[in-house]
Amino acid sequence: MSKIVILDEKTANQIAAGEVIERPASVVKEMTENSIDAGATQITVEIRNGGVSYIRVTDNGSGMEADDVEMAFERHATSKIRRIEDLGGLATMGFRGEALASVASVSRMEVSTKTAQDQNGINLRTEGGKVISLSQTGCPTGTTFIVRDLFYNTPARYKFLKKDATEAGYVSDIMERLALAHAEISFKYIQNNQVQLHTPGNNDLLSVIYSIYGKEIARGVLPVDYENEGIGLSGFVGKPEIARGTRGRQSIFLNGRYIKSHIITGALEEAYKTMLMQNKFPFCVLLLKVSPESFDVNVHPQKLEVRFANDRTVYSTIYNGVKNTLLGASLIRSIETAESPAGLQKPEKNAGTFARNQETLAGAGTRLQTGIPPKVHDFKTELPGLGQASPFKRAHEEAAPAENAVLRESPSHGQVQNAAKKTEKKEFTSEYAALMPEPAGSPVGEPELSLYNVPVTKETSLNQLQEAFIVGQAFDTYIILQNGDNLFIIDQHAAHERIRYETLKLRLEKGENFSQGILEPFIIKLQAKEFNFAMEKQGAFQKLGFDLEAFGPNTIILRSIPDIYDSSFSVSDFHEILDRWIKTDSSDSGISDETLYMMSCKGAIKANRPLSKEEINNLVETLCSMENPFTCVHGRPIIINVDKKEFEKKFKRIV
Structure with a gap:
């Protein structure tokens, strides 16, 4: 007797359904995509008990003609393609013709549909894939699918479903994705008789994002x-x-x-x-x-x-x-202050940290003047090329000479300002809102978007920063600048780290030599793995400014170091760079970004370092010329903004 048999239609359909229909969310996806392909502009999805007991998908699409309804439930029955060549220009969501047959084979299913040309609609009911009734019915133009008792005839699949709340979560995820993909369609999602999502269908993607994410x-x-x-x-x-x-x-x-x-x-x-x-x-x-x-x-x-x-x-x-x-955008972060819990008092032991660097106010209307240490640290000279001969500035001057503005300090109040008017740069604008009110009294997911603002551009925010005046330094770590009603707070270490990284990157791209000889070369003993790696990457080390060569078994001699380091550079610093490079090395012979991150961080100015007014001006000016002045190489913010209103809220001037 032959061991190979042809499976009966019921078994074959249920096996095929497993490829397409895994859970209630799969049914919702297939049915809703059919509605989209039918040209619907309004789609309602309703589920109960996670979609296991009841799923309804209603649309106002084109509907199906009476002759096509029963045929649509056959396997590989589709209106999307006629031959394999049609796949090349396919623009619909579905095309396999498997969805309806697959869903019907594992559920009790009902469809009511009508085209605009027909006077009456058609109602068809199936159970386990078999048609049990077909009749005319009254219904609006479009299609309604109702799926009941999913997997009632496949207990092996039914028992692997999650809890109702979990399955409902999968459906919610499907609905959110569909709504985001089709802002031109109004989606309404109902779960256990409660509206969970309702999008306007006005082709405004931001409205959908607001409806879903808040x-x-x-x-x-x-x-x-x-x-x-x-x-x-x-x-x-x-x-x-x-x-x-x-x-x-x-x-x-x-x-x-x-x-x-x-x-x-x-x-x-x-x-x-x-x-x-x-x-x-x-x-x-x-x-x-x-x-x-x-x-x-x-x-x-x-x-x-x-x-x-x-x-x-x-x-x-x-x-x-x-x-x-x-x-092209401003990535300066804003702070919204929050009230301290009742009964908690902030310790005042550091209250004098900021004040100790300030001179006494001369009288009413005078600005705070910083008590500046006599020694001025020039960040431009620390990083060769950041001053007048800056490779970063040269690159920009070659592209657009008029864009470079000379920044200077106002003698009256330490202002960092533009001394030359910049020419027009590439604008970054949008019709969309950056700020929107909470939806008051509207249905779930139907935001009232009445306030539309253009996002602040990078150029605008940096102009504000450059025109701000120096208030001082907090905790010898954070630079404080003010421009009108905005207070800018800059993390000096993060700022310097970003400057060092972008400068290193640019100089490497330009092939510049930035090594500096050291009076007494370092002789460094390495492990065999480290030595082999150093020799393999000898050329890359040379590009970074490290002149090294073999000096005996598993030993190297280091004759020069990058000029971004000062005399404090030590053997342990080299070991850190080598360890990081080995850990993050890829198959190519280049220098890993992580190595540059560490080099940038290692030599940057640290927290608890007092800065003079000239140093602050220098640092802010150079930061504003960077490609990304908003985050350090580790992704931490460099600049945050506190609006005057936030202070007024804390002092109860605004209730």
């Missing part, structure tokens, strides 16, 4: 609009302060379809490099528009995976689009 996220996003080699990129990315510890708030859509792609997430996170702290991931809602011929989603029935014809172009589009957005 005001904090909506006011912390930046619009993206970029095109590269036929690939369009739009949407929003988050400022560093709204980054989270997981990638759960990263939504990437390809032609309206939610996808997962290591290429895209890699490019996104590379664009944020040095802007986020370790183990933090950026927020994003990115919409890619790509020609259907340039990618393939027919990898898996769930269509989450995608293959691109040109990975490099996609990577560069994401990286450059996001990077340009971040570099």
Whole structure:
């Protein structure tokens, strides 16, 4: 007797359903995508008990003709394609013709549908994939699917479902992704008779973000609009302060379809490099528009995976689009003060820390003057090239000579200001709001967006910073500047670290030599692994300014060091650099970014270091010329802003 048999239709359908339908969220996804393909502008999804007992999807799309309703429940029955060549230009969400048959085979299902041309609609009921009734019915134009008792006939699959609340969470995630991908459609999501999400369908993506994530996220996003080699990129990315510890708030859509792609997430996170702290991931809602011929989603029935014809172009589009957005915006963080818990008193033992560096006020109306130590530290001369012969400035002068403004200190009050009017730079504007009010009295997820502000550009915020005057230094660590109603607080170590990093990076790119000889060379004993690595990377060490060569078994002699270090450089400093480089080395022969991070941090000015007015001017001026003056190389903020209103709230001038 033959051991090989052909499976019966019921068994085959239920096995196939396992590829497409894993849980209630899979049903919602398939049914809702059908509604989108039908041209719906309003879609309502309702679930009960996590979607296990009841799912309803109602739309106002084109509906199905009477002759097509029963055929739609056959396997591989579809209106999307006719032959394999049609896949190349496919623009719909679905095309396999498996969804309805798969869902019907593991549930009790009902569909009511009508086209605009038909006077009556059609109602069809199935149970376990078999049609049990087909009749005319009265219904509006569009389609309503009702799925009951999911997996009632497949107990093995039913028992692996999670709790109702968990399954409902999966459905919520699907609905949020669909709403973000299609801001032109009004989505209404009802869970156990309560509206959980309702989007306006006005094609305003920011409204959808606000409906889903709330005001904090909506006011912390930046619009993206970029095109590269036929690939369009739009949407929003988050400022560093709204980054989270997981990638759960990263939504990437390809032609309206939610996808997962290591290429895209890699490019996104590379664009944020040095802007986020370790183990933090950026927020994003990115919409890619790509020609259907340039990618393939027919990898898996769930269509989450995608293959691109040109990975490099996609990577560069994401990286450059996001990077340009971040570099064009102000990333200065604002502080909103909070009341201290009742009964708690702040210790006053450090109350004189700030005052000890201040001179007595001469009289009413005079500004605070800093008591400046006699020694002035020049950050420009510390980093050769940051002064008049700055390679960073030279590079900018070659591109746009008129953009470079000479910064000087106002003798009257230590003001850091522009002495030359800058020419127009590349603007970064948006029609979207940076601040929005809370929705008052509106349904869940229906924000009332009435206040629209253009996000502050990088140029505007740095102009404000340069025109501010020096108030002083707090705790010998934080520089305090004031401009109008804004108080800017700068972490001096983080600022100097950023300056050192970008300068190192630029000088390396230009191939400059920045080694300095040392009077007494270091002879350093290494382990065999360390010695071999140092010899392998000898050329790269030379580029960094380290002149080293073998000096016996597992021993090197170090004759020069980078000129960013002073005489305090020691053998232990070299060991730290070597250890970090070994730990973060990649397969190429280049210098790891992590090595540059450590070199930048190691020699930067530290906390608890008093600075003179001239040093503060010097530091702020140089910081403002950096590509990214807002975060240190580890992603910590350099500048924060406190508005006058926050002080007035604390002193109860504003209640």
